[in-house]
Amino acid sequence: MTDLLITNGRVVTQDADRRVIEDGAIAVEDDRIVAVGPTEELAPARDPGRTVDADGGAVIPGLVNPHTHVSDILLRGSFAEDRGLLDWLYNVKRPGALAMDVDEHALAATLYCMEAIQSGVTTFVENDTEVLWDDWSPIEAKLDVYDRSGIRNVYGAGMVDRAADTTFQKLVTDIQAREESVDHPPLDAFVEDTDDVVAEVDALIESYHGTAGGRQSIWPAPVVVETTTNRGFQAAYELAEKHDVMTTAHVAEAEAQEQRSISSIEYLRNVGYLGERALLGHCVQIDQRDVRLLAETGTSVAHNYMANMRLATGFAPVSSMLDTGVTVGLGTDNSILSDTVNPLGDVRAMASGHKGYHLDASVVPAQTAFDMVTVDAAAAIGRQEHLGSLETGKLADIAIVDLDYPHLTPCSDPVFALVHAAQGFEVDTVICDGNVVMEDREITSFEVSVESVLSRATRTAADLVERTGFE
Numbered sequence: 001m002t003d004l005l006i007t008n009g010r011v012v013t014q015d016a017d018r019r020v021i022e023d024g025a026i027a028v029e030d031d032r033i034v035a036v037g038p039t040e041e042l043a044p045a046r047d048p049g050r051t052v053d054a055d056g057g058a059v060i061p062g063l064v065n066p067h068t069h070v071s072d073i074l075l076r077g078s079f080a081e082d083r084g085l086l087d088w089l090y091n092v093k094r095p096g097a098l099a100m101d102v103d104e105h106a107l108a109a110t111l112y113c114m115e116a117i118q119s120g121v122t123t124f125v126e127n128d129t130e131v132l133w134d135d136w137s138p139i140e141a142k143l144d145v146y147d148r149s150g151i152r153n154v155y156g157a158g159m160v161d162r163a164a165d166t167t168f169q170k171l172v173t174d175i176q177a178r179e180e181s182v183d184h185p186p187l188d189a190f191v192e193d194t195d196d197v198v199a200e201v202d203a204l205i206e207s208y209h210g211t212a213g214g215r216q217s218i219w220p221a222p223v224v225v226e227t228t229t230n231r232g233f234q235a236a237y238e239l240a241e242k243h244d245v246m247t248t249a250h251v252a253e254a255e256a257q258e259q260r261s262i263s264s265i266e267y268l269r270n271v272g273y274l275g276e277r278a279l280l281g282h283c284v285q286i287d288q289r290d291v292r293l294l295a296e297t298g299t300s301v302a303h304n305y306m307a308n309m310r311l312a313t314g315f316a317p318v319s320s321m322l323d324t325g326v327t328v329g330l331g332t333d334n335s336i337l338s339d340t341v342n343p344l345g346d347v348r349a350m351a352s353g354h355k356g357y358h359l360d361a362s363v364v365p366a367q368t369a370f371d372m373v374t375v376d377a378a379a380a381i382g383r384q385e386h387l388g389s390l391e392t393g394k395l396a397d398i399a400i401v402d403l404d405y406p407h408l409t410p411c412s413d414p415v416f417a418l419v420h421a422a423q424g425f426e427v428d429t430v431i432c433d434g435n436v437v438m439e440d441r442e443i444t445s446f447e448v449s450v451e452s453v454l455s456r457a458t459r460t461a462a463d464l465v466e467r468t469g470f471e
C-alpha cells in the first residue's frame with residue numbers, strides 16, 4: 001500500500017536525464033520512493049494513506065548540505081564584517097564555542113535544524129571542529145536533537161592531534177591582541193594524543209553510526225592540515241574504511257597558513273588520505289595539478305562559496321574541478337559566515353559569482369548549480385545510491401517549493417528559477433525518510449515551537465556573547 005502520495009507537482013527528478021515531470025506525482029512506501037510519474041497515471045492506481053497536493057509547486061530532492069557547522073549558530077551577529085579567517089576563528093568562533101554548555105549546544109542544534117528544515121535540507125554534514133574528547137555530553141546532546149529533528153545528519157567528529165608550531169602560535173597571539181576583552185582558550189585546547197582521539201572516534205562511530213533509524217551517521221573528521229599528524233590522517237581514513245563511512249577535513253581554505261613546501265593536496269595524497277572516502281572542504285588555493293590529483297583519486301570537494309567570500313579567502317577553482325570530473329557539492333559552512341544554512345540562497349550567489357569571476361557566463365550553468373545541492377552533493381558524501389534524486393528505490397527525502405510568488409513568475413524552467421530566483425523561504429513542505437517533517441511551513445517533527453526556540457536562542461546568544469567578552 002502507498003503510505004504517501006504527492007500529486008500535482010512540477011517534479012524535478014534530478015535523474016540521469018534530469019527530467020522534469022510537469023503535473024507529476026511521487027508514491028512513497030515506508031521510507032522509499034516506489035513510483036514517479038504523471039499524476040494522471042499514478043493517482044488513480046493508488047489508495048494512499050496520506051496525500052500531499054503540491055498544487056503546482058516544484059517537487060525536488062531534499063537538499064544535501066555537505067559542509068556545515070552547527071554550534072556556532074548562536075554566535076550569529078557577533079562577527080564584525082572586516083575579519084579575515086584567523087581573526088574570526090581565534091577571536092570569535094573558538095572563544096564562543098568553548099564557552100557553551102551542554103544545553104546551549106542542544107539549543108544551537110535545535111535552532112540549526114529548524115532553519116535547515118525550513119530551507120528544504122534533509123541531510124547535512126556537520127564539521128564539529130571544537131571537540132573536547134574527555135566529555136561526550138555536548139556531542140550526545142546534539143545527536144539527540146538530530147534524532148528528534150526527523151532529518152538526516154552526518155556528524156564529523158573533529159580530530160586534532162598536532163599542536164601548532166611556534167611561528168603559527170606567534171601569529172595567532174598577534175591576531176588575538178585585537179580582542180583583549182575576549183576570554184581566549186589556549187591554542188592547544190583541543191590537541192589529543194593520536195591513539196586516544198582515534199579510539200574516541202572509533203567508539204563514537206560504534207555507538208551512534210546508523211542510529212535514529214539509520215538517519216544518523218558518524219565520520220572521522222581531522223580538522224585541518226596544520227593540526228593533524230601524518231598518522232592522524234592515515235588513521236582517519238582507516239577508520240572510514242573500517243566502518244564503511246567517509247572522512248572529511250578542511251583543506252586549502254587559506255593555504256598560506258598550512259605552511260607546507262608541497263601543496264596540501266599533494267601532501268594528503270602522499271599520506272594516503274585522498275580517495276573515494278575523502279570529502280575535502282574548501283580547496284580554494286589549489287592548482288591544476290591538485291585538481292587532477294583530486295580527480296584521479298576520486299576525492300570529493302565541498303565548495304563553500306559564501307564562507308570564502310565572507311572571509312575573503314578567494315575563489316575556489318570550481319569550474320576547473322567540474323571540467324576535470326571532480327565531484328563537487330555546495331556547503332553553507334558556518335552559519336555565521338553565510339549567515340544562513342540555506343542552500344538555495346547560497347547556490348544563487350555561487351552560480352552568478354563564478355560567472356563574474358571568470359568573465360564567462362557559461363561556467364556553472366543552472367543545472368550544474370542545482371546538481372551541487374542535490375545529486376552531486378549526495379555523491380560527494382557517498383550516498384548517491386540512496387539520496388539526491390527522485391527515483392524509484394531511493395529514500396523518500398523530498399521538498400516542495402511553492403512557486404506561487406511574484407518573484408518566481410513566470411516560471412518556464414523550475415531549475416533555473418530555483419537557482420537564480422528562489423531565496424529559500426518558499427520551501428513549503430519537507431519529507432525525510434518517508435515522514436512529513438514540515439507541512440505548510442509548520443515544522444511537525446519537534447515538539448517545541450519555532451517561536452519558543454527563537455526567543456530562547458536570542459536570550460542565550462546575548463548571554464554567551466557577554467560571557468565570552470565580545471563587544
Ligand code: FE
Nearest residue numbers: 127281333334
Ligand atoms: Fe568549515
